[in-house]
Amino acid sequence: MSTQFSTALRNFRTQRGLSLRQFSQVVHYSPGWLSRIERGQAAPTLALARSCDDALTAGGKLLELARLETRSRLRPAQLPSAVAGFVGRTDALRELDDALADAERTGKALMVAIDGPPGAGKTALTIQWAQRAASRFTGGVLFTDLQGHSHQGRPADPMQVLEDFLAALGTETVPDELEARSALFRTVVADRHVLVVLDNAINSQQVKPLLVGSASCAVIVTSRRRLTGLGVIAGAQRLSLAPMGPQESIELLRGAVGAKRVDAEPDAARAVALRCAHLPLALRITAERLATHPRWPLSHVADELSGAGRLDALADRDDDNLAVRKVFDLSYETLDGDTARAFRLLGLYPGGRISAAAAAALTGHPLARTRDLLDRLVAVHLVEETGLDRYWMHDLLRDYAADRAAAHESDAERFTAVHRLTSWYTLSVDAANIALAPQREVPPLEPPPPESRH
Ligand SMILES: Nc1ncnc2c1ncn2[C@@H]1O[C@H](COP(=O)(O)OP(=O)(O)OP(=O)(O)O)[C@@H](O)[C@H]1O
Ligand SMILES: [Mg+2]
Structure with a gap:
């Protein structure tokens, strides 16, 4: 099935008198691949579109068409998977269903702010509902953890969240100003049917630039606080989630x-x-x-x-x-000595999510051993596994772990653990820097502490 891009590409190439084979030598993509793209059987990447545009002196036309097609093709599906063994909450789920039905009937945007005490199940409820409702949102689902609960770590910056959302929607370049970025986000989603889930918000200010007002979209926000400001700014409905019955x-x-x-x-x-x-x-x-x-x-x-x-x-x-x-x-x-120590040291890490490799630096154990310790913590629900080698700790548990660390780890032990972790991060950034820009000159780093060399 030919697309506007595939037709334009073939036209430009034939106008320039190039065979597929000749063209392939200029743009460094195989003739077979280029032929598939010209027949609309494969989608062009932006990099390919750029090379073709340059080689055929198309003046940006090919790139623009590829951008448009990429955008309309992208349907973000960012929801985490629903909680295994989810039970109850039928009233709240029904309330959300009704709110969506109402919004669809009246042609108004759906906006719900869910509040409730720590660990009451706001995130679990939201994901459970959103998973069920996702198929109604043909433009996809955007999800972000705004990290509003972390005491030490920083809440997510709306600027960054907007950049991530826009990237997920296929927009490459974003404005530097918050207001302009927020306006672009609203424009991009205006004619799409998108569900936006803003989890663990700290306050209305954090959420405001991320709101979309278009009737085709829906926004669900969760927070430990009552985001009364949202009701005023955006007419959000409130749903307070108490502990279970x-x-x-x-x-x-x-x-x-x-x-x-x-x-x-x-x-x-x-x-x-x-x-x-x-x-x-x-x-x-x-x-x-x-x-x-x-x-x-x-x-x-x-x-x-x-x-x-x-x-x-x-x-x-x-x-x-x-x-x-x-x-x-x-x-x-009930934890054995090493697992308890790993748990305590995880409490020193300010962010909620940590990779197995970073946790290995923190504990000073080899990666395989650290995975084993993390698995033990996952088994007792003190840590959750969110993906391959990715872990997450509830902030109440992190505070508790930090408290245990303060009581049972010496100052020197805590300092060394944090030092191992920061060295590991610095070395990782350095390695990435060398891989991405080998020509860039940076002063050599000090060697890391021995335990963090995995
Ligand atoms: N309805 C439910 N059925 C089964 N398990 C649940 C349910 N609700 C929550 N849980 C479990 O309880 C824990 C806490 O839930 P969740 O993270 O959703 O709470 P929260 O209200 O979002 O907390 P926070 O204020 O920290 O963001 C999770 O481990 C989750 O899997
Ligand atoms: Mg939550």
Whole structure:
């Protein structure tokens, strides 16, 4: 099927009197490949379009056509996969379905801001819903973690997010000014049916430049805070997600631990749920402990967690935090020495996501050993695996790990670990620099500490 680009390419080439073979020698692509492109059987990359444009002196016309085609072909699909074993939240899912149906009926843009306490399941709910709704958005789904919760790490910069979104939509060059960049984003998505998911926002200011007002698009924002500003700026609907109800919590435990075991001890199951403050985050960690100890009665774990129950008299928020801490303690205490140390050192890393190689530098262990330690942490839900060799730690857990590190690692040990990590990053950047621009002159680096040479 010929396209505007393929037709223009053939016309320019024949006008210049070049055979495919002659043309191939000038642009350094095989004649077979060029022929497929001319017949519209393969899509041109922008690099190929640029070479052809130069070789045929097409004055930018070929490049422009390739750009247009690349853009219309691109359908970003950035959603992470849905949480395995997702349960409940039927009301919230229905509310989102209704909001979308309403928006479609009235021709207005859908914008929803979901707030709720840490670990309540805002991200899980959003991804679950977005996965189901994704097929309605023919222009694709954009997703970004705005990193608004990290205490040490920096929240995502809207400038960078816009650049990434625009790149995902096939726009190569972006303006340097925030307002212009934001306007370009709105223009690019204006006639597309795109779902934008802005996860873990810190405040309305961070989100504002990323909003799209066109009726064909939808935006879902999650945050621990109520983004009241968004209601004012953009008329966003608010959905507050509380911790789970008692029945949903039991459902979560049944899914993760096994229905038979949970149903055999209904009182203990209710006590476990209550002592996890009905927070999915705490429930999942506790369920994992139960799953790894198939012979433990639920009442045993309920007793273990009862330290948290004593705090019932305190205000809800503190109670939640303390309950969660107790849940973390119990999992942490089961770790063997090396795994516990790796967990503590991960708490020194300010970002949420880390590669296995960076974690190896932090721990000072070889890569294979570090992967093994990370796998152990993943198995008890203290760390999550987000992709090949990529890991993520919930910020409540990171704070907890940092706290353990402050208590159990000497100043020198912590300093050395961070030094190993920063050296590893510096060396990685240096290696990338040499690979990308070998001609660029940079002063030689000091040799790294021995443990970080993988
Ligand atoms: N409905 C659910 N069913 C099963 N597991 C869930 C559910 N909701 C959340 N979880 C699990 O609970 C944990 C915390 O959920 P999530 O990260 O979505 O919370 P959050 O509200 O986005 O937290 P934060 O405020 O830190 O962003 C995750 O491990 C997730 O897999
Ligand atoms: Mg979240």
